[in-house]
Amino acid sequence: MRALRELAGYTAAAGLAFAVDIGLLYALARLAGWHYLLAATVSFLCGTSLLYLLATTLVFRFRRLDSQTLEFGGFAAIGAVALLLNTALLWVAVGRLGLPLLPSKVGVAGITFFANFALRRALLFTPRGVDAPGLVKRSLQS
Numbered sequence: 001m002r003a004l005r006e007l008a009g010y011t012a013a014a015g016l017a018f019a020v021d022i023g024l025l026y027a028l029a030r031l032a033g034w035h036y037l038l039a040a041t042v043s044f045l046c047g048t049s050l051l052y053l054l055a056t057t058l059v060f061r062f063r064r065l066d067s068q069t070l071e072f073g074g075f076a077a078i079g080a081v082a083l084l085l086n087t088a089l090l091w092v093a094v095g096r097l098g099l100p101l102l103p104s105k106v107g108v109a110g111i112t113f114f115a116n117f118a119l120r121r122a123l124l125f126t127p128r129g130v131d132a133p134g135l136v137k138r139s140l141q142s
Contacts, residue, residue, distance in 0.1 A: 006059055006125070010117050013054035018109055021047030025105060036101055040090055041083065048079040060125035071124055078119050082112045 021043045028039035052075050056063075065071045086108050093104035 002061075003121075006061075006121060007117060009059035010055060010121075013051055013059055014113060014117075016054065017047040017051035020050055021109075022102065022105055026102065029101065036094060037087060037091065040087060040105070044079075044083050044086055048076070048083075052076075055120070055125070060121070062125055062127040064124055064126060064128055074124050075120060078116060078123070082116050085112055 024043035024046055025036075025039050028034040028042060029036045032039075034042075052072060055075075056068075056071075063071060065074070089108045089111065090101075090104055093099045093107070094101050
């Protein structure tokens with residue numbers, strides 16, 4: 001039940017962050033004339049920062065790490081992998097296949113959304129002492 005509530009909250013937060021992301025993408029690429037990959041990178045980073053603030057204040061109740069610096073680092077690292085995937089897929093869709101930018105962005109966001117949620121929840125926002133789903137717990141004792 002907690003996972004479904006968190007998924008619903010994360011979906012709403014990600015929706016708001018995505019609105020900022022895509023609005024900024026449009027403003028930078030179409031209105032300001034930036035190259036679409038630079039605009040996509042800046043807009044993605046702004047959306048990710050907003051999502052972190054919303055996720056840590058409104059969505060996730062548990063935190064695995066004591067350090068917010070390390071937590072944000074992990075959140076950002078997962079986001080960085082998503083950014084690389086985001087950029088590569090946009091390059092293929094727009095740069096190679098000639099597809100329109102905004103519909104391509106929507107498709108790319110759908111691809112990365114669930115993986116981001118699952119990784120962030122498992123690695124950063126589950127209770128301490130509970131094994132993260134799908135991760136192997138290593139013991140230092142034999």
